Amino acid sequence: MAGKRALITGSSRGIGADTAQYLAAAGAKVVINYRNKEKRALQLVEKITESGGEAVALGADLTDPESVAQLFAAVREQWGGLDLLVLNASGGMESGMGEDYAMRLNRDAQVGVLTGALPLLESGSRVVFVTSHQAHFIRTVPTMPEYEPVALSKRAGEDALRAMIPELESAGIEFVVVSGDMIEGTITATLLERANPGAIDARKESAGRLYNVGEFAAEVALAAVEPVPADNTRYVGDISDFTSR
Numbered sequence: 001m002a003g004k005r006a007l008i009t010g011s012s013r014g015i016g017a018d019t020a021q022y023l024a025a026a027g028a029k030v031v032i033n034y035r036n037k038e039k040r041a042l043q044l045v046e047k048i049t050e051s052g053g054e055a056v057a058l059g060a061d062l063t064d065p066e067s068v069a070q071l072f073a074a075v076r077e078q079w080g081g082l083d084l085l086v087l088n089a090s091g092g093m094e095s096g097m098g099e100d101y102a103m104r105l106n107r108d109a110q111v112g113v114l115t116g117a118l119p120l121l122e123s124g125s126r127v128v129f130v131t132s133h134q135a136h137f138i139r140t141v142p143t144m145p146e147y148e149p150v151a152l153s154k155r156a157g158e159d160a161l162r163a164m165i166p167e168l169e170s171a172g173i174e175f176v177v178v179s180g181d182m183i184e185g186t187i188t189a190t191l192l193e194r195a196n197p198g199a200i201d202a203r204k205e206s207a208g209r210l211y212n213v214g215e216f217a218a219e220v221a222l223a224a225v226e227p228v229p230a231d232n233t234r235y236v237g238d239i240s241d242f243t244s245r
Helices: 014-025 038-050 065-079 101-120 148-162 165-170 187-195 199-207 213-222
Strands: 005-008 029-034 054-059 082-087 121-132 174-180 233-236
Touching: 005 014, 005 065, 014 029, 014 038, 014 054, 014 082, 014 213, 029 038, 029 065, 038 054, 054 065, 065 101, 082 101, 101 121, 101 148, 121 148, 148 174, 165 174, 174 213, 187 199, 213 233
Parallel strands: 005 029, 005 082, 029 054, 082 121, 121 174, 174 233
Antiparallel strands: none
16 A cells, blocks of 8 residues: 555544545555544544654545535645545434434435545545444344434445446546444444444344454455456355344
């Protein structure tokens, strides 16, 4: 990744932050994107630069097209283009964000961000979309009721992004979906546990084990460099619970 320019959405904390650190350690210049966690984003930039890496923090509300346009204008001014876009930001279980927030963020914003990034993505670049098994397989395998709106919106986002693959391929841009089970230590897991106490432990017992934030972030980072699977999907961990039905 030496010299590669990467933007990771929602990377001031959690999976995005760890992914950014892995990519920076591999030589990439990384954009730490945040919505309202500027302090955390700046602390992460400091941590990366102190380790010899290169990073910049750029705030943007991904559900606001004007904010997204400003984000990419800043990226163009800073680095001239991008070699990697990691679509990591997601949500929908937060309170007070409106009934349609999950769909606006997990579908509409994903398409908006990728569309805005296209002029900056050169031939040979790659787009990585981060999702969950619960969302990826939602059409065939039911999930926890509390998570269903998020799962449906993330699957809608994945479908909308996959519809753009011909356009990406014509520009020489690769596309990879990274799908994993529930991840211990994420805000989603915390909110699920709050809404349905015992849900994460039950899923862990059924799955045998759940990846933690650092382990899953490592898989996301690998998706930036390893060959693209035939179905454009990199599955992390065991998926037998989702494919045997």
